[in-house]
Amino acid sequence: MTAPRYRRRKEDRPQEITAAALDAFAEKGYAATRVEEVAKRAGVSKGLLYLYFKTKEELFKAVVKSVVIRRVDALIDTVETTELSSEEFVRGPLLSFMKKVPASPVAVVVRLLLAEGRKHPDLADYYYDNVVSKGLAAMHRVLTRGVERGEFRQCAATEQPHLLVAPVMLSIVWGIVFAGKALDTDALIETQIDMLLANIRA
Amino acid sequence: MTAPRYRRRKEDRPQEITAAALDAFAEKGYAATRVEEVAKRAGVSKGLLYLYFKTKEELFKAVVKSVVIRRVDALIDTVETTELSSEEFVRGPLLSFMKKVPASPVAVVVRLLLAEGRKHPDLADYYYDNVVSKGLAAMHRVLTRGVERGEFRQCAATEQPHLLVAPVMLSIVWGIVFAGKALDTDALIETQIDMLLANIRA
Amino acid sequence: MTAPRYRRRKEDRPQEITAAALDAFAEKGYAATRVEEVAKRAGVSKGLLYLYFKTKEELFKAVVKSVVIRRVDALIDTVETTELSSEEFVRGPLLSFMKKVPASPVAVVVRLLLAEGRKHPDLADYYYDNVVSKGLAAMHRVLTRGVERGEFRQCAATEQPHLLVAPVMLSIVWGIVFAGKALDTDALIETQIDMLLANIRA
C-alpha cells in the first residue's frame, strides 16, 4: 500500500538521454565523450542507454535529429503566415531568429557534423534535407516574394540566400573555436542584413 | 623497384610527415586517424615518426602550424605593397585570394580546429594570433585605407572585415559537411564583395 | 565445466588481483610482468583490472601494501602481551617468526622494493614507516625490556636491533638471487641469536 514512487515515464527516456548526450558532446565533442559519461548525466545506467540506442553512433544520430526536428519548421511557418512586408519581416522575425542561432544547440550540431560528418554521410544528408535545404528555401522564398511584390529588385543577391546564413555561420564557427575571444555577433548579422537590403531594395 | 628502405633525409622528414598527416587528418579527422596510418602515408615507420614528434598531439600542432606559416603573410604583403586603388585591390588580388581558400589546406585546419580546438586552447590562440587576427587586420587596413583615400565612406561595414570572411567560411563549412552537394563558392564570394563595395563606395 | 564468465565479486576482486600480481611479480619482477599476465592469473580481463587499479604502478603499490598490512602488528602484539622472560621470548616466538620471514611474501616485497624502490620513494617511505620502523622498534623494545628487568646488560648490541634482522635479510637476498643454492637459513638465524644472547646476557 505504499504510495507509488514517482517514476519517470519510460517514454521520456530517449529524450532525456539525447539531451544529456547533447550537453556532453557540446563540451567534449563526440569522439572524446564516453558513453558512460552520457549515461551518468542522464541519471541512467550504461545498460539502459544501450537498450534505447544500439550503438554510440546511433545515439549521435538521434542527438542530431533531436536538435533539428521542428526547429526549421517554425521558421518556415512564420515565413508563410506573416503579414509583414518583406523588409519588415527580414528586419523583424528573421533577424531575431538568426541572432538566436549561434548560441543555440544548432551550433553544437554544426560542430559535431564538422568533426564527424564525413563518417556519417547519411547524417549529413539528413541534415541537408531537413535543415539546410528547407531553411535556404524559406529564405529564398522571402526574397522572391519581395521581388514579386515589387519591394525588391531581382539580382544576384536575391538568388543567394546563403548570404544571409554566412554571418551566422561565421559566428557559430567563431564561438566554437575562439570561445574566449569576443565577437559582436549581433552587429555582424545586422550589418549584413542592412547591406543586403540596401542592395536589393527596389 | 621497391622504394629504398633507408632514405636518411633528416631535414625533410618533418615536412614529409606533417604533409602526410595533413592528408590523413583531412580524410578522417584527427581522432579517427591512427598514427600508424600517417607513418604509412609518409613512407616511414611509426618509430621514426615518434622520433620527430613526441606525441600525436604534437604532430597535430605541427600540422596546423605548417599550414598556417607564411600563408597570411603573403596576403599582408600584397596589401601593403599594392599600387592598385582600393576597389581594384578588393576586386582583384583579394577576391582571387579568397576564392582559393575554401579548397586549400586552410579548410582542413579549420575543420581540425573545430573538432579538436577545445582540447588545445593554445593552438586556438596560436591560430587566432597568427591567422585570424592578422588576416582581419589586413582586411581592415584595406577598408580603412579606402576611407582615408576618399574611395569609401566610413560606415558599419568598413569596421567589420569579418563580413569579407563570412562567405569564405560558409564555403569552407559547406565543403566539409556537404562534400557532395554543389555550391557556387565563387559566386557567393563575388556577390558579397559586390554588395559590400556598392554599400561602402563613397 | 568452464569457469563462469561473470563472477560479480566486486569486493573480492582487488585482493584476487593483488594476489595474482604478487605471484607474477615474484616470478618475473615488476618490469617484466605484463599487466595482461596478472589479469590472466587472476582469471580476469585486462579491462577489469584497470577498473580497480588505474595504472600498473598503482597495482604495484597495492601489492606492497597488501603484503605489509597487519603483518608486523602481530609481532608487536606478541611482544607487548607476552609473559615469557626476555630470553625465552627471543628463543621462542621471535625466533620462530624470524624463521618464517624468508619464505614469506615479505621476501617478494623486498625484492620489488630493491628493484623498483627508487622510482617510488613514497612506497619506500610507506614500507619504512609501516614495517621497518615498527619492526625494529618492537625488537628494540624486547632488548630494552630485558635490560630493565636485569636479564640483559646494556651494551652496543642491545642498541642495534638491526643485528637481529641482518641474517634474515641475508636469507631473503640469498633466496632471491641463488634460488637453487642451498643455505641453512634456520641455522643462520639461530646461531646469530645464540651469539647475541650469549653476548648480552647479564
Add this chain to the structure above:
Amino acid sequence: MTAPRYRRRKEDRPQEITAAALDAFAEKGYAATRVEEVAKRAGVSKGLLYLYFKTKEELFKAVVKSVVIRRVDALIDTVETTELSSEEFVRGPLLSFMKKVPASPVAVVVRLLLAEGRKHPDLADYYYDNVVSKGLAAMHRVLTRGVERGEFRQCAATEQPHLLVAPVMLSIVWGIVFAGKALDTDALIETQIDMLLANIRA
C-alpha cells in the same frame, strides 16, 4: 701533416662502456635504462656499443663481471699472506674491507642481481662461483685458521662465515631501498664483529 688527434684506444672501449653502463644501471636499474643512455654516457654511438655487445643483456653481464673481477681476489690474497693474528686480521683488514663494500659498485651489482637475476641464472651462477663462494671460503679460512692456531674455539659460528656478511648485506639493502634514511653502517658491522669474536674467542 696535422698532429694526430688524441684518440681513445679501441681496447679501452669495452671498459668505458661497461663503466658508463654501471653508472646508468646504478641510477635507474637495468630495465629502466635505455641503451642509448649508456652510449651517450660513454661518449659513443649506439651503433658502436652494439659492435662490442651484441645485446643489452650481454652488456648487463659484462657489467656484472667487470665489477666482480679481481675484487675478491684481493681479499683472498690478503687472507693468505697476512702475518697478523686471526683476531687482528678480522679487526683490521677484514673489517676495513667490509666497511667499504656497501658504498662500492658491489652494492649496485647486488641490486641488479636482485632485480634481474631470475632472468639470468647463468649470471647468478657466475656471481656465486666467483664472488660469493670464494668470498665465503676466504672468510671461512680465516675462522678455521684461528681454530687451528688455538685462537678460536670451534663452534657453530666459526662454521658460518655468512654471519660476517649479514650486516654488510643489510647495509647494502638499506642503502638501496632507503637511500634517504640514515643507518650507521660502520657501527653495525663493528658490533657484529665484536660479538662474533667475543663468542668464538678460545
Add this chain to the structure above:
DNA sequence: GATGAATGAGGATTCATTCAT
C-alpha cells in the same frame, strides 16, 4: 526493465636492434 561488472579489440607509445652511409 535496470544495473554495472566484465570483456577485449584497438590504438598510442617505447625502445632494443639493425643497417645504409
Add this chain to the structure above:
DNA sequence: TATGAATGAATCCTCATTCAT
C-alpha cells in the same frame, strides 16, 4: 670503424559493448 636514422615488436591503457543478475 663509427654513426644515428630507421624499424617494428612489445606493452600499457581506453572505452564501446555485452550480459549475468
